[in-house]
Amino acid sequence: MVTQAQLRDALTVDGDLLDHALVEEGGVLLVAAAGRLTALDAWLRVDRTANPAEAPETVVVVDHIPRDGAGLLGDDWREVEVERHRYAAPTSPLEEAVVAIWADGLGLPRVGAEDDFLDLGGDSFAAVAIAERMEQECGIAVFAADLYQLGTVRQLTAQVDAGTAR
Known part of the structure; x- marks a missing residue:
């Protein structure tokens, strides 16, 4: 899986690190980038930084990363989804x-x-x-x-x- 250092490199926009979280069981990367990056742009930035085999298959752009009181990712992240890009592997x-x-x-x-x-x-x-x-x-x-x-x-x-x- 992609490293935090690779994510920092990929998700720093205009000097600001975008809030992000990995949902490891589904290979999903959440990025709080609504209005700043499209899901495809975020996916391409990560894909350029990481080995494609390590990059998440799906990038979801959200308004904000829903976190609980301990700062952990909340289960309700799908409710704040704005846009999604999923890599579609070639089939032939x-x-x-x-x-x-x-x-x-x-x-x-x-x-x-x-x-x-x-x-x-x-x-x-x-x-x-x-x-x-x-x-x-x-x-x-x-x-x-x-x-x-x-x-x-x-x-x-x-x-x-x-x-x-x-």
């Missing part, structure tokens, strides 16, 4: 190849099969480069615009599997 060899290309092309340690291209920071330059690599390495002919329109690796590979891509 094609998805595995494409998420690796996306991660490399976007400069990220890993990309989930349901992460949106634009939300990950994708732009037209990255779309062209990624589309070219997909054709070279996987034999998939797609337009750069397909990354915008279909949005996720899962949707893109579903179009390829269905034979409706370019």
